[in-house]
Amino acid sequence: MTGSPWLSPDLVLEDRVSALLADLAPADFEAVALGDFTALTSRGIPEPHYVDAGTGLRGVGSATAFPAGIALAASFDEELAEEYGAAVGEEARRAGFTVLLGPTVDLARDPVGGRIGEALGEDPHLAGALGAAHVRGVQSRHVVAQVKHYVAYNGEKRRTGHGLEPERGDSVNVKVSRAELHDVYLRPFEAAVRAGAWSMMGSYNRLDGEYVCESRELLDLPREMWGWKGFYCPDFIFAVRDPQKALEAGLDLGALGGDGGRTPEMVAAADPGLLSRAVANVVRAMIGVGLVDHPLPPAGEPSSEDHRDLAFRAAVGGSVLLRNDGLLPLAADRSVALIGPCHDGAIHVVGGAASVSLNRSRITSPRDAIASRAGRVSLATGSVGDVPLPPVPASAFTLPDGSRPGVEVEFTDGSATGTDVLPQIDHTLDPADPGRAWPRAWRTLLTPSTSGSHRLSLTLGGAAHVRLDGVEIMAGGREVEQFISGPHYPMQTVVELRAGVPVALEIDYTPGPAITIPPMGLGPTLRLGWQEPGDRLDEAARIAAEADVAVVFVTMATGEGMDRDSLSIPGEQNQLVRRVAAANPRTVVVLNTPGAVEIDWADEVAAILQVWYPGERYGGALAAMLFGETEPGGRLPLTFPRTRADLPGQTPPGHAPETLDYDEDGGIGYRSPGIQSRGARFPFGFGLGYATTEAQVNSGRLADGSVHLDITVTNLGDRDTTHVAQVYARFDGENGRELVAFRRIPVHAGSTAQARITVYPSDLARWSDDAGRRIPVPGSHTLHVAQHSADEGIRVPMTITGAPVAPRD
Template identity: 30%
Template sequence: MDGLDLDVLVGKLDVTRKVRLLTGATSWRTHAEPDVGLRSIVVSDGPIGVRGQGWDERSTSLALPSPTALAATWDVELVGRLGRLLAAEARRKGVDVLLAPTLNLHRSPFAGRHFECYSEDPLLTARIGAAYITGVQNGGVAATAKHYVANDSETERMTLNADVDERTLHEVYLVPFEAAVEAGVWVVMSAYNGVNGTTMSESPLLEEPLKGSWGFDGLVVSDWGAVRSTEASARAAQDLAMPGPESPWNDLEKAVVNGDVPESALDLKVRRLLRLAARVGALNGATAESPEVEAPLELLREAVAASTVLLRNDGALPLSPGVKVAVLGPNAATARIQGGGSAGVYPESVVSFVDGLEEVTEVVHTAGVRLADRPAPLTTGNARHPHHDEPGVLVRLLDADGAELTAEHRFLGRILEVPLVDGAHTVEVHGKLAVDVDGRWRLSVAGFGRLTLDVDGVRVVDEDVPLDTDDPAVIHLTPPYRHADVRLEAGTTVDLVARRELRKDTGTATVLAADPPRLSEADELALAVELARTSDVAVVVVGTTDEIESEGFDRTSLALPGRQDELVRAVRAVNDKTIVVVNSGGPVELPWRDEVAAVLLTWFPGQEAGHGLADVLFGVREPGGRLPTTWAAAQQDLPVSNVVPKDGVLRYDEGLHIGYRAWRRANQEPAYWFGHGLGYTTWAYEQVTATADGVKVRLRNTGERAGREVVQVYVTRPESEIERPERHLAGWATATAAPGETVEVDVEVPERAYQHWTPEGWATEPGGFTLLIGPSAGDTPLTMGERSPRVAE
């Protein structure tokens, strides 16, 4: 940007062209303006991969572990490397702006988008988010801190008003965004929701503290469709309305002419857009270069192990070479690698848990139980193009008379986007299903409008599905299904044709799915038990589904769906070496956790899921993860659980006390504390001493293997005259040591850790504070007062 005068460029534009620049040209592009050397800026959803400008399975993307998994690493260096990998992916796909990271908090484990956020703790979220931003932007691609702010619930997310007091807002929910600005983030996204009575695209919080005291000089983009007014949002510090080309800002020229919006407001917004363009190489013919990165799949494999949390281990892990392993559970052969919603990508390949373990040992497998999940779309594995017998399906756009307008060969029966043309009336998905099992198959079609499904020319579904939502995640990603059960014969091929009528504002998402008959539940469970009984080790993979953890809705239960708890206990009854792998994005109830030999959390681990788990189970790598959020034993124990707005208002009545802070205030014991996680060695915390900027902690590896420990420091002040959390995270550092080795680590405790927010700004209560040091929020064996450190008794 050296020598670039943005004011001169802005001065070349009249009001008409300024207004045009401030709304997207499409869903994923901004307008170009050749007169000032501006090309279109391309944006893409994140955060676990770079999808690109469309939902097309033919354009594959690397799939990283979920944000909960990244936070579980407590490793800013690793997250920075992953961010740089995403920058390279973005450049490969022609993307300038990645719409990630999500910096909202785990206010409650019921939040449907829990998996896409990092942590319940603002500091952990801040540091991991800042590392992600730095990694992405070091590759010349803009990161986007979202969703500013208090977008912590999916229920009524488009319209709810978050009622949050100012101190809580500044000490908890704004903290990660402030850190993002300090890290130099180039884009911030304003949320759908309102805060304290004002929708965020019109909120004064965009000006102060974001652009004011924090000094954010980047662009504020709206969440998609979050700009709902013309004058009010344009007078606010909102800069870009997405998507386009239609938005309330199309009327801005009239508002300027009428004096309702000053032209100077447009100038400020355009200047920020041009500054972003300069940063990403979209101005004056700049060429965006792709950064060099390390071997992607090896990095993703490393990340799986680094994020895996070992909750419990009675000595069963790591496994010895040569053991026979029964790999059981509904997620074992089709691991859930990512959450539902706009964060989804299409990886070129996925290593399931069964696949990964089969590479290193003898494996037998069955699901054991079934889950009520969305139907399975046709794939290249079971469907053929109706005309040339290539794997996949034929997708056509038809006019009102049924004449073909366009046709393309697709790989999946889940078609989220189809390029529309004039006269388009119907989307058709047509494929030949290879039937490999006798019995009653469930055949399904999804979409809005009139849906039909024909099987060998016989109509089995014909229904009109009205649009009953304005949530884009539902409209464009998870439209409703209609089903028919049809008896099919193994060895045959049947012709399936699904059609959906296109109506205004209903998108183009259309799905053709086919689910085969299965064993009875009793027979499936019996088979799993028999395989476990005749194996050395039983690995049971349990988890959630797309219908439980996804953008667009919150959870109502923390229980594992289906009969998974029953499966775990039935397997444990016949095999003492039962290891449970939890494949979920957020907390679930684990009622059998103390009955099994070991419990591991893999979160949504990305495409290298199976390789990473195999590395951990067989001790090639240590399970490096530590919990980024507290896990309850039962949902009725939760001290903060309200995610349901009342009369459109969601009250943050708990104030500062979320996550482990709420558990400490309630004097309740969770199943597992924030920060908890075991490795394959043990540690003794021996001494803490004060340093100029924090503390020095001495600890010793007391086990028989080398290992890594996350040393956590918490601030407490029980006799405080102001309300404050019983303790809160102030900093952490990692230690590595060989067996028997003693090491020292320095942990910085910044001044902010002792401060509280007041209407006049940040302040520090006079007197001393106590530091608590240990491996989790519930286990702090070392204590240091203001002046005289001592070992806690």
């Protein structure tokens, strides 16, 4: 093999690829299409060896658990994103992987989307810029970045279909206009491709009736419009329903390992040109990213002190200070009451493919980190957070006719039905036998032994509607009750019950959304838990009143395989915040959530700090921010609405529509009509620091129509801070604005700092049917140099000349 031209770094990339292809026999091309890479590895070309790495390496116990993607998005920091990508790329390389499955650049169209936490927010420019930086970082370490999930995959409901395997029905069908597809959902992928991404993962969903991975039009689009020459893989198991159609459409590889349902006969009959292109795309990626010239080193420890320090900096840089009524930073001699899940119940990582196994020996909890800095710390449970609750005991259940203990269960296999009596609501359908009967309806009398507020949790793989005395109290669905290494995904509610008074409990259940993967232990489940009344809230209020400062921790668990049922904070956590704030107005609320939540108590507390899922350095980063050792650096990468109804994507609880109409005409997040007309609780781009800044702008117009913005920032405070300049464009004749540029500008206490941002005509582009591409929109536009999306900021005119483009309605 020595002397083989494809191994020579002196040749240009395409010559190396051509030389390798010329050395292959027809059977070799067919073997690669079936997932056998021997013909490549025997010639010195590494095969794709994949690792999920949304927030660190999944399944590698010693890997660094970095903050979730949404925290990275909140940093508004391209340099940090590139450093983050380089770190996870380096860890993948040290662990022996050649392809990193990430970053996730799906937009947060629906604010309850389960995977919002692993992605990069609601804005296509922000997601594109940070996704591109992440790609550059990963591939700088000679590892292929596989950008996901191409395209219009923005929620978990029916993403893999509905029904038990092998009869599982079609996945959700997304309907979107060509203009909206190009102006919104494709933009982050285009940015990643232009940053050099060598691979993309095809999504589960259908688009206008056709599976993305089986659509020649969609698979050809990046190749023809952006000149992309990388390779596609489909998402796990359910993204391809017709392997032959996907092969003929140009899906390079049939699966993330294996043949993906392709057969030797199918591949032998395929167009040889398609097979040749697929092999060329894989070979080009492996050589192009540097894996041939820089082979993988011997396997070693993935994590390092530098990476753990980066995890700390990313947690700080992505945390967003939403409110501060002069309370923060705290003085070290203050006594602090810590209330809520600040130790074992804290959520560090998102669930699903982006989850990371936590190395507990490296974790300092928020409780311990704060205790090491505060004058005195007191603790109160207050709430256990968003976790499954202990099982409701069998003694609380009586058959509907009152004759004896138990729960009446109606089973069905889809045709015949039968009934049984079970002692509790706790059932698992054997994943190795998906054809067996499943419990369609549960009926019982629930009799508590104490009076007061009872918190109920339903943990399930499937979908359920729960009623008490005929009134629906919970509705929703999950593919799984827990996905891989992340948190459990319970549904939660609080009801008032009286001791000794039975209430009719009914649960209608279907395993439909549940995925059944026996090797992973995944299958349909249903478990009912509760938490009986106690003095937790009273204790929390008492402990808070006795301290100088109260810190309340609020959690919400999400991840792959579920969408949130609402934006409401689960359980009794809202009540807890109010009780504590009433007892001590010097209350800080730490939001350990993946995205927006509805909060109508914001004005009742002194400070609110959004930390997202902050990774393994959560405790130390939080304590450092609270006590002023460093400043929360983030800005919101998505909108916090006043109510869920102000944002698009809403579906009734418990429903999973077969078709989703993306009819917003680009108006998602801060650009949605509800936010434009009623405003947000906290707008996109918003975030406070520990010092106040003031900006001035001088502008100039360049010959090509570009506008340069020279921004001078003055720090009016006595602490170092960072000003995040955000440039929004208001198109001629339109009311809404959209982000076109941003820049972090550090500035020392009492000093000034300067930065230049250039806005190009291409930054103000829209899809043109006539041109068949996005082109700059002619007109007299206005740039707003602002601090968030609702800030008028400083206006600067920008004129673009050329053929007219139809404005948005």
